[in-house]
Amino acid sequence: MRPGRGRCPRETERVRKAAVIAPKTGEQAGVAALSVEKLSHDFGKRRALDEVSITIQPGDFTVLLGQNGAGKTTFFSLVTRLYNNRSGSIRVFGEELRERPSWALARIGVVFQQRTLDLDLTVTQNLHYHAALHGMARRVASERIEQELARLELSERAEEKVRQLSGGQLRRVEIARALLHKPRLLLLDEPTVGLDIGSRQGILDHMRRLVAEQQLGLLWATHLIDEVVPGNRVIVLHEGRVLASGGVDEVVSQAGATDIRDAFNKLTGGKGPAGAKSP
Amino acid sequence: MTPIQYLRCLRGVVGREALRFLHQRERFIAALVRPLVWLFIFAAGFRSVLGVSIIPPYETYVLYEVYITPGLVGMIQLFNGMQSSLSMVYDREMGNMRTLMVSPMPRWYLLTCKLLAGVSVSILQVYVFLIIAWFWEVEPPPIGYLTVLPALILSGLMLGALGLLLSSFIKQLENFAGVMNFVIFPMFFASSALYPLWRIKESNLLLYQICAANPFTHAVELIRFAIHGQVNLEALLVVVACTLVFMGLAIYGYDPARGLIARRGGPAG
Numbered sequence: 244m245r246p247g248r249g250r251c252p253r254e255t256e257r258v259r260k261a262a263v264i265a266p267k268t269g270e271q272a273g274v275a276a277l278s279v280e281k282l283s284h285d286f287g288k289r290r291a292l293d294e295v296s297i298t299i300q301p302g303d304f305t306v307l308l309g310q311n312g313a314g315k316t317t318f319f320s321l322v323t324r325l326y327n328n329r330s331g332s333i334r335v336f337g338e339e340l341r342e343r344p345s346w347a348l349a350r351i352g353v354v355f356q357q358r359t360l361d362l363d364l365t366v367t368q369n370l371h372y373h374a375a376l377h378g379m380a381r382r383v384a385s386e387r388i389e390q391e392l393a394r395l396e397l398s399e400r401a402e403e404k405v406r407q408l409s410g411g412q413l414r415r416v417e418i419a420r421a422l423l424h425k426p427r428l429l430l431l432d433e434p435t436v437g438l439d440i441g442s443r444q445g446i447l448d449h450m451r452r453l454v455a456e457q458q459l460g461l462l463w464a465t466h467l468i469d470e471v472v473p474g475n476r477v478i479v480l481h482e483g484r485v486l487a488s489g490g491v492d493e494v495v496s497q498a499g500a501t502d503i504r505d506a507f508n509k510l511t512g513g514k515g516p517a518g519a520k521s522p
Numbered sequence: 523m524t525p526i527q528y529l530r531c532l533r534g535v536v537g538r539e540a541l542r543f544l545h546q547r548e549r550f551i552a553a554l555v556r557p558l559v560w561l562f563i564f565a566a567g568f569r570s571v572l573g574v575s576i577i578p579p580y581e582t583y584v585l586y587e588v589y590i591t592p593g594l595v596g597m598i599q600l601f602n603g604m605q606s607s608l609s610m611v612y613d614r615e616m617g618n619m620r621t622l623m624v625s626p627m628p629r630w631y632l633l634t635c636k637l638l639a640g641v642s643v644s645i646l647q648v649y650v651f652l653i654i655a656w657f658w659e660v661e662p663p664p665i666g667y668l669t670v671l672p673a674l675i676l677s678g679l680m681l682g683a684l685g686l687l688l689s690s691f692i693k694q695l696e697n698f699a700g701v702m703n704f705v706i707f708p709m710f711f712a713s714s715a716l717y718p719l720w721r722i723k724e725s726n727l728l729l730y731q732i733c734a735a736n737p738f739t740h741a742v743e744l745i746r747f748a749i750h751g752q753v754n755l756e757a758l759l760v761v762v763a764c765t766l767v768f769m770g771l772a773i774y775g776y777d778p779a780r781g782l783i784a785r786r787g788g789p790a791g
Contacts, residue, residue: 323624345523348626359621361538363545368538375534376625376632378527 274337276301276428276460277322282331284317291317293483294331299460299476301427304451306471307464308507309480315464316356318480319432323353335428349377352426354417356433356464362406366397366416369405370423377424384423391419395449411442418446422453429453429461435470443470471503479510486510523627531627532635539639542609543646553601553647554654557594561655565590577718579750591652591660592746593715596738598651599644599674599681604706606640607685611692630773633686637769640685641678648674666749673748677741680761683768684737690775713739714746737764 277299284292292314299305309315321328324344333340335347360369367388374384392398395415400408408416414434421429431450435443447470454461463470471477471491478488487494487510491503500506543550569586576583613619622632652660652667662670688701710716712729713736723730733739740760747754 323620325620325623345626345628348624351624353620353624355620357620359618361542361618364538364541368541372534372538373621375530375537376622376627378523378530378627380530 278334280332302458305476313480314483352421352429354431360405432464481511535635536639596742602644603681603685607689610689637682640682662749670749673744680765686772709738
């Protein structure tokens with residue numbers, strides 16, 4: 244819903260503010276969680292993204308599959324407005340990111356490839372910091388922190404310094420943090436890099452459950468092909484261009500391949516990502 | 523966003539900086555040791571060499587320790603401003619900065635919060651330094667401890683904004699060593715922190731003009747007058763103007779549309 248249509252200005256402002264505090268209420272039914280059209284970006288003479296178009300619907304678990312250097316992180320930087328797009332369009336629940344950055348960012352939860360927690364602070368202190376950056380009241384934040392940590396089985400670690408956590412636990416804290424302000428679109432950039440198989444699987448299962456239960460739109464960037472399962476949507480990004488997108492079966496058939504590994508190898512000229520070598 | 527949400531954000535950023543500071547006791551001690559070494563050793567050695575005539579705001583001859591105290595207060599704030607700049611570069615390299623940047627708050631406001639957080643920490647350090655200096659015969663009028671506060675906020679803002687500006691231009695942490703050599707030391711030594719400008723004028727006119735144009739000189743003079751309950755209007759105007767210019771440029775540097783981050787090299791992945 245575009246807040247305030249047909250309302251008096253004061254009422255419009257009140258509803259707009261309420262929408263920022265409670266992001267769930269600000270979305271039109273049937274509108275894509277993320278809609279990117281013809282997005283390009285250059286670093287000097289190097290083209291990092293070339294007319295990328297992507298759509299993610301609420302309830303979609305979409306895997307952005309690409310090798311290191313494919314442009315995944317640049318894509319994330321643009322969608323999270325680390326810097327503005329100079330061409331193309333990025334819409335979050337129908338609203339142009341450049342025009343309404345606050346509105347859009349209030350609805351996005353992000354887990355970056357780099358670790359972004361403060362190692363010298365406790366888990367709770369890190370999460371409270373994030374809550375404050377979203378303007379959340381301390382009491383509300385405390386309740387949400389408790390809920391998210393319980394859901395991610397981290398309650399016992401709440402008062403420990405982040406430095407003392409394992410890689411898998413760190414990632415789960417970052418996921419808890421990304422969920423704290425109840426976003427409707429989740430963006431995860433290589434969230435399982437460096438984790439053991441058990442931790443990876445645990446995080447993947449949790450995210451799939453979350454998408455199914457809460458109808459979140461989710462974009463999962465990875466170079467690990469075994470993280471794609473039937474039922475996911477897949478976008479193959481290579482050298483800044485989208486080579487294929489759709490359901491797993493669609494991408495396999497578009498490439499004329501036997502399975503998703505084979506499809507990726509064929510599409511990218513045989514240079515498969517980790518775990519993608521044909522048996 | 524409502525005003526209360528803006529305040530919560532500010533509280534969160536200042537709170538984080540305070541927690542980080544408390545957790546890094548060595549940083550606190552280092553920040554104090556530096557000016558104290560200057561006060562206890564340098565000033566003691568030079569008090570007989572460098573005579574300070576009666577110049578405003580002093581109404582009588584003062585000990586050299588008294589003269590350089592405002593300069594050392596400025597030094598604390600200068601190092602602190604650069605320390606915030608270092609932490610911004612570090613945060614950006616380590617990824618912590620992204621947490622800040624994906625906040626729905628406007629970017630200029632987030633940078634201002636970061637700046638205010640750094641200034642709060644520097645003021646805490648300054649007061650601890652002034653208390654120790656009091657036992658070393660640096661005894662400004664009691665009201666001076668209060669009147670210096672607005673000057674400390676302003677000078678802290680100016681030097682912090684300069685740090686922010688530098689951090690938007692520095693691509694990598696390693697380049698920060700250059701900041702020490704090309705910013706901190708020239709700013710400190712080419713100022714009125716250690717010797718009055720009239721003395722510099724006597725020896726070298728060009729150097730005097732450089733010192734007179736140095737914003738740090740004005741920050742020091744603002745503090746020097748304020749700690750004696752007076753206002754140096756010229757210094758006040760220069761410090762305010764420099765703060766606005768540095769902050770404006772820093773916001774430009776971090777602006778997602780026009781800033782430098784988007785142009786100077788991409789991330790991997």
